[in-house]
Amino acid sequence: MNNNKVIQVEGLTKMFGDFTAVNAITFEVEKGEIFGFLGANGAGKTTAMKMLIGISKPTSGEANVAGFDVFTHAEDIKKNIGYMSQKFALYDDLTVKENITFFGGIYGLSRKIIKEKSDVLIAELGLEKVANQLVGSLPLGWKQKLSFSVSLLHDPKIVFLDEPTGGVDPITRRQFWEMIYKASNQGTTVFVTTHYMDEAEYCDRVSIMVNGKIEALDTPKKLKKQFNAATMNDVFLKLARG
């Protein structure tokens, strides 16, 4: 595998009975890239992502993620990626520190490393005063920033973000994107699924799925030019409405 390609997908397909949820998608993502994975509700984004993170076996095709084959080494993939979703992120009834310790343990880090990482992370996010408070009592924006940091605890090659910033206030959202840029700048690949087109504008490259197929893939700038559209929202509407 080319070391700079951390995700390589060719002809990846998933069928449920007669229904083709993901129809022979092909793409590559480079090290440190922020890759937006877009599509309407039901276009096949979630199914595709489940295959990439090793929790759903493809029907056919090939995929290599973080250096491992999704058919034969799904467990290794799970250890080498981070995952964050808005729906499930952290345990509300554990404290900030307990959440970090818990996820560090899950990822197999030693107590010593967890302690070190925990201190750095809490300082970076300015959470010293609430480190022993339950996560449930924190504002949504803080939770999301914490959740993103936790998904990076084990220095994964790729972090998968599933609709990360819906509902957050605009200032916090930007702080969140600044964290994403920082991770990307340090070489972590960021794979973002979203159907919010303004999130798409932040990505280096964007793919758009329609009915199980990738119908467009390029930088936001080039896609806007290709579809003669002012925003990614307009690009999306043109593609999805045909």
Added chain:
Amino acid sequence: MSITVSNISKSYKNVKALQNISFEVKPGELFGLIGPDGAGKTTLFRVLTTLLVANEGSATVAGFDVVEEYKNIRNSVGYMPGKFSLYQDLTVEENLNFFATIFGTTIEENYDLIKDIYVQIEPFKDRRAGKLSGGMKQKLALCCALIHKPKVLFLDEPTTGVDPVSRKEFWEMLKRLQQKDITILVSTPYMDEAALCDRIALIQDGKILEIDTPKAIVKHYPKQIYNVRATNMYQLIYSLKKYEHNHSVYPFGEVVHYTDSRTDFNPKDLKLYLESNDLNNVEIEKTVATIEDTFMELAK
């Protein structure tokens, strides 16, 4: 006025959910409450739909007081809560029939009002509501909220979690409803939807930051905003934040929105500064404020 809100405050234990909120919505107006999660939007909806009593202040809806005349309000308004609240075990048609019956009407009587929307889900009228897709659930919920021909329609985050195509269709439906003399109060966390309302209130932490037409709100933005681009986004943001004259630095997709604290700002100085910080392909150009810029400036 279809809705009047005067000095409404509501607290939960030590959380001030609403702090001295006042505004009015005119008959037939499409009025937007724009703010993030936790701003107080849902609390305000619950006060206005008589599901929650405020600690202070007063409010009327369709001419009725929310406390004294709450029963009249319940007959005059339609409410679509943020969380899908229909009966998952009833079919599409059963849900609609149920809500019509509760309000002492029939589907036939007000079919005209929901026709545009209902025809889109009618092919699935025998499907249980719990088995519908997100977009279809949203359409059914809107039909149920409309079936008794309300004077005022309350929509709490109707487009959250909905893809851009369904979102666009939903707003087109609202515009058509507005022409049928229904006053609409709608909340959303998406700043881009603000532009589709007649007037909006920007709300955060239980306080209203500003109320006006979307055009007027962006016009009031106090500074000239510049789009700044460079090859490395992370370095660009870092360098701009370090620049001593910056007033605000916010990433906006593939550019950064920058405002300067000086009145005699010359973009050439900034370009030189960025280039001396090893940034390449630096471009700086004037741009116009968006609702989101205004929101952030007010919330600062």
